[in-house]
Structure formats: C-alpha cells, structure tokens
Amino acid sequence: MKFIHLTDPHITASGSLFEIDVDARLRDAVASINTHHSDAAFAMITGDIAHWGEAGAYARVQEILSDLKMPWYPMIGNHDIRDAYFTGLPDAKSNGAGQACFVVNNDAGAFIALDTLTEGTHAGQIDAAQMQWLDNALSQASGSVFLFMHHPPMLSGIQALDNIRLQNSDELWALLSRHSGKVRHLFFGHMHRSFHGSWNGIPFSTVKSIAHQVVADINQDKPLVSSREMPAYAVVLISSDTVAIHDISYLEEHTAFAYDRENGRPEE
Ligand SMILES: [Fe+2]
Incomplete structure (x- = not known):
C-alpha cells in the first residue's frame, strides 16, 4: 500500500x-505526485494548510489539491483558522464536533488523524474530549494503526520548535501505552525539515515543508531561523513487515542522471 x-x-x-511562490510549490508537488505516484491510495496533509488563515488561501488550496488523482485529507x-478551514475546505474530515480528527480505514490498517490546534498559541494540545475520542478509535482498530498529528510530541533539540511542540505529550503517551503495540508509525508536520527517529519505541517521521524550511539550530536557545531550501513530499510504502519512507525533492527532479557503470561517466 x-x-x-x-x-x-x-x-x-x-x-x-517570504518571497517564495508557495502556490507554485504546491502545484508542482501535485504535478509530480500525479506523474510518478498516481497509484497512491491517498495523500495526507499534516497541517498548516494556510499561513494566515484567509478564506482566499483555502480557496487556492481547494482548487490546487482537487487536481490530485487520489483522495486527499487535510489536517x-x-x-x-478553524472556521475558515472548515468553510474553505468543504470536504475536510472532522469528528462531527468541530475538531479536525478522523479515521481513514484501509487494508493496511487504521489511519488516525488528530487535531492539535489551540487557537491563540502556536503550541499544540489534545483536549480531554479528543483524548477520549482517540481512546475509542484505538479500541476499535483491530490491526495496525498509523497516527497523524500536526505537532510533534517529542523533543527535537531545536529549542524554538520544542517550545511549541505538543504540550501534553505525557498524557498522549499514557493513552498510547494502554494500547501498546498498536501504533506502527507516527507522522507529523510543524518541523519544516527532515526529522525522524523513535519516541517511546514508536517510529516517527516528518518531511520538509512545501513552503519554507527551518534551519537546524540544535541545542541553541535562539529564535527560529527559516530558509528557502527546496521542498519535499514523502512517499510511504506499507507492507506487513515494513514501513518504507522516501522523501522526494520534486523541484530537483531535473538533476537526475544515469551513468555508465563501466567507465563511471554520465550517459549521454
Ligand atoms: Fe508550519
């Protein structure tokens, strides 16, 4: 899958x-996905759909992503901005109580997306009602679970990002540990750079932003520094024993070349 x-x-x-044509970056991602990965079951977009939350921004996203050849699920x-998000993305999934948390079931398992937005702060939070919702979703999942959220729950070493990570990660882990072994992988956004590892034994990953990136100022107490590094999306392959993740730097596809293995020279 x-x-x-x-x-x-x-x-x-x-x-x-930030003088980046984010519209073009998203359109180019859609074109690359449609060209090379039209057989994907779906696309999951792990948050910060709009930068300022204007209605016009969500209208652009709706128009651009509607070109994808597979279903797409925004988070x-x-x-x-919660109201503008649901108004501008009419097919965005929710739990029916105004939160953008949902489950997509697939042959590979249950894909559970959480809503970590608390308006007024850039840090993340999962409220008590959603913790109960997640508890129920995990109980109902009979096979593998793949968990998605915008904010990472773990420390990264980039202090400015760590300050705005998920604030109640201990509470989340306490819940997940009651469903031990179910979550095979955790996917999130927010980092604006490549970042992967494991958290309490659960493998995790994110991928570069479609827009600007964040410089890895590790173990330094300083404000976030952004960059205009190239964007990427990830292709995830799931089988019974493997979760394989490929980051695709889709604006650098033109740099590809084959080479002659005999003489080491690029082929004409
Ligand atoms: Fe972001």
Missing part, C-alpha cells in the same frame, strides 16, 4: 510567502 505525506503548504491568498495546524 502506498500513500503520500505532504505537509505545511502555508498557502496565502496572494500565493506568495489542521497552528497557522490554520
């Missing part, structure tokens, strides 16, 4: 952010 993980498109009504992030 194949799916696409893309994150943090930060689309604006103007189409530009909410700290830059999103």
Whole structure:
C-alpha cells in the first residue's frame, strides 16, 4: 500500500510567502505526485494548510489539491483558522464536533488523524474530549494503526520548535501505552525539515515543508531561523513487515542522471 505525506503548504491568498511562490510549490508537488505516484491510495496533509488563515488561501488550496488523482485529507495546524478551514475546505474530515480528527480505514490498517490546534498559541494540545475520542478509535482498530498529528510530541533539540511542540505529550503517551503495540508509525508536520527517529519505541517521521524550511539550530536557545531550501513530499510504502519512507525533492527532479557503470561517466 502506498500513500503520500505532504505537509505545511502555508498557502496565502496572494500565493506568495517570504518571497517564495508557495502556490507554485504546491502545484508542482501535485504535478509530480500525479506523474510518478498516481497509484497512491491517498495523500495526507499534516497541517498548516494556510499561513494566515484567509478564506482566499483555502480557496487556492481547494482548487490546487482537487487536481490530485487520489483522495486527499487535510489536517489542521497552528497557522490554520478553524472556521475558515472548515468553510474553505468543504470536504475536510472532522469528528462531527468541530475538531479536525478522523479515521481513514484501509487494508493496511487504521489511519488516525488528530487535531492539535489551540487557537491563540502556536503550541499544540489534545483536549480531554479528543483524548477520549482517540481512546475509542484505538479500541476499535483491530490491526495496525498509523497516527497523524500536526505537532510533534517529542523533543527535537531545536529549542524554538520544542517550545511549541505538543504540550501534553505525557498524557498522549499514557493513552498510547494502554494500547501498546498498536501504533506502527507516527507522522507529523510543524518541523519544516527532515526529522525522524523513535519516541517511546514508536517510529516517527516528518518531511520538509512545501513552503519554507527551518534551519537546524540544535541545542541553541535562539529564535527560529527559516530558509528557502527546496521542498519535499514523502512517499510511504506499507507492507506487513515494513514501513518504507522516501522523501522526494520534486523541484530537483531535473538533476537526475544515469551513468555508465563501466567507465563511471554520465550517459549521454
Ligand atoms: Fe508550519
């Protein structure tokens, strides 16, 4: 089973952010996915759909992502505005109580998406009602679970990001540990860079933002520094014994070359 993980498109009504053409970056991602991975079961977009949360930004996203050849599931992030998100993305899934948490069931298992947005802060939180919802979703999942959220629950070593990670990660872990062994992988956004490892034994990953990236100022107490590094999306391949993740730097596809293994020279 194949799916696409893309994150943090930060689309604006103007189409530009920090002098980056975020509109074009998202359109180019869609074109690359459709060309090379149209067999993906779906695309999951782990939050910060819009940078400022304007209605015009969500209208752009709706138009651009509607070109994908597979179903796509947006999630909410700290830059999103809840009312504008649900108004501008009419097919966005929710739990029916105004939170953008949902389950997508597939032959590979249950894909559970959480809503970690608390408006007024860039840090993340899962409230008590959603913890109960997650507890029920995990209880109902009979096979593998793949968990998605915008905010990472673990420390990264980038202090400015760690300050705005999920604030009640201990509570989340206490719940997950009661369903030990169910979650095979945790996917999130928010980091704006490649970042992967394990948290309490659960493998995790994110992928570069579709928009700007964050510089890895590790173990330094300083404000976030962004960069115009190239974006990426991830292709995830799931089988009974493996979760394989490929980050695709889709704006650098033109740099590909084959080479002659006999003489080591690039082929004409
Ligand atoms: Fe973001």
